[in-house]
Amino acid sequence: MNPQTEPETPIFGSPKSLRSFDDGQGKTTTLMMLAGLETPTSGRILLDDVPIEGIPPHRRNIGVVFQNYALFPHMTVAENLAYPLKARRMAKLEIGKRVKRALDMVKLASLGERRPAQLSGGQQQRVALARALVFEPSVVLLDEPLGALDRQLRETMQLELKQLHSETSVTMIYVTHDQGEAMTMSDRVAVFHDGHLLQCAPPKQLYDEPESAFVAEFVGENNRLSGTLVSRDGEGGSIQTNAGMMVAARLGQQVRIGDKVLLYVRPERASIGAAAANCENRFEARVADTIFQGDHTRLRIDFPGSSHFTVKQNFFAETAPPVVGDRVQLGWSAQALQVVQA
Structure with missing residues (x-):
C-alpha cells in the first residue's frame, strides 16, 4: 500500500482509495482481515511489502472507522482522540498537539470538551475519522461510515472526506454498497461478487470497460443484447445478434x-432520430414508453432483439422527444458498445 508504487495485488494496495460495493460479498470480512480482527484461512496480506497477517491489530498502524462510529460515550471528544495515542504511550505534550491538530483538521476545534451524545451524527462521524487519523496510520479502513446519515448530510460528508483525503494523502480503503458514492469518491473501485474480486479499476474504466457480464450489468445502467462474433479486424469486428442484426463493435x-458474446450499450450513449444518422449501428425501432425526468427524458424502445431498450435523451436536445408509438431510428457507435464473452 505504498502510495508511490503500484502493488501486485490490487485489493490490498490502492495508491489512494479503494472502494467496493454490493451486500454480503465479503467486503467487511476483507476489511476485518486487514485490521487484524479476522484471520485469513490462506494467502498473505502485505503492507508496504511487509506481511502483516501475524501482527496483532494494535501493532499494524491501521486506523478503522465503523458505521456506528464506536466512540467511547463516557469520554469527551478530546479524550476519544487521545485514547489511541495514550495506548501507544506517547508523551503528554505530543498527545495534546496531535489532538488539537486532528480537531482542527475535521473542523471541531471548539467541541473538544463535549461528549459524543452531545454531537450530531455528522459531528460524531468527524470525531471517528479524526480518531482514526490522529496517530498517523499507514492505512485507514472505513466500513460504510456514512450509512447512518441522511442523504443531504451524506453528500456533504462525501465532499469533506475527499478533501480530507487529498490533504492527508493517507491510503483509504472504503467499503460501501452505494454505487454513486463509490463512483464519486474513488480513485479505484473494486467490485466483489461471491467473495471474489471481479474487477479493480478507476471509476471511468470500470464504467466504460467492464471485464465481465456481472460488472457490466451491476455498475450503472446498461442495455443488453446477445450474439456471436462473426468477424474481426484488429480491435474492431462484426457481431450477429440472436435476432439476426449485424452490429459493428x-x-x-x-x-x-x-465466441458467444453479450453486448452492452449505456442508455446515454444511444441516439434516436437525426442524432442517430451518423452512427455505425442504426436500426428501425418504435417508442414504447416515455418518462420525463427533469434534465432528461427516458425512452423505452422496441426493436428486434430487445423490447425494453432504454435511451436517455438530454432535456436540451435540439429536437423534441418522440411520443409513444413513433417510429424512429435508433443508433450507437461501435466505440459505445461494450462486448464481453457470454
Whole structure:
C-alpha cells in the first residue's frame, strides 16, 4: 500500500482509495482481515511489502472507522482522540498537539470538551475519522461510515472526506454498497461478487470497460443484447445478434471469432432520430414508453432483439422527444458498445 508504487495485488494496495460495493460479498470480512480482527484461512496480506497477517491489530498502524462510529460515550471528544495515542504511550505534550491538530483538521476545534451524545451524527462521524487519523496510520479502513446519515448530510460528508483525503494523502480503503458514492469518491473501485474480486479499476474504466457480464450489468445502467462474433479486424469486428442484426463493435483481445458474446450499450450513449444518422449501428425501432425526468427524458424502445431498450435523451436536445408509438431510428457507435464473452 505504498502510495508511490503500484502493488501486485490490487485489493490490498490502492495508491489512494479503494472502494467496493454490493451486500454480503465479503467486503467487511476483507476489511476485518486487514485490521487484524479476522484471520485469513490462506494467502498473505502485505503492507508496504511487509506481511502483516501475524501482527496483532494494535501493532499494524491501521486506523478503522465503523458505521456506528464506536466512540467511547463516557469520554469527551478530546479524550476519544487521545485514547489511541495514550495506548501507544506517547508523551503528554505530543498527545495534546496531535489532538488539537486532528480537531482542527475535521473542523471541531471548539467541541473538544463535549461528549459524543452531545454531537450530531455528522459531528460524531468527524470525531471517528479524526480518531482514526490522529496517530498517523499507514492505512485507514472505513466500513460504510456514512450509512447512518441522511442523504443531504451524506453528500456533504462525501465532499469533506475527499478533501480530507487529498490533504492527508493517507491510503483509504472504503467499503460501501452505494454505487454513486463509490463512483464519486474513488480513485479505484473494486467490485466483489461471491467473495471474489471481479474487477479493480478507476471509476471511468470500470464504467466504460467492464471485464465481465456481472460488472457490466451491476455498475450503472446498461442495455443488453446477445450474439456471436462473426468477424474481426484488429480491435474492431462484426457481431450477429440472436435476432439476426449485424452490429459493428470495438473488441477486447480475449474475444475470438465464433465466441458467444453479450453486448452492452449505456442508455446515454444511444441516439434516436437525426442524432442517430451518423452512427455505425442504426436500426428501425418504435417508442414504447416515455418518462420525463427533469434534465432528461427516458425512452423505452422496441426493436428486434430487445423490447425494453432504454435511451436517455438530454432535456436540451435540439429536437423534441418522440411520443409513444413513433417510429424512429435508433443508433450507437461501435466505440459505445461494450462486448464481453457470454
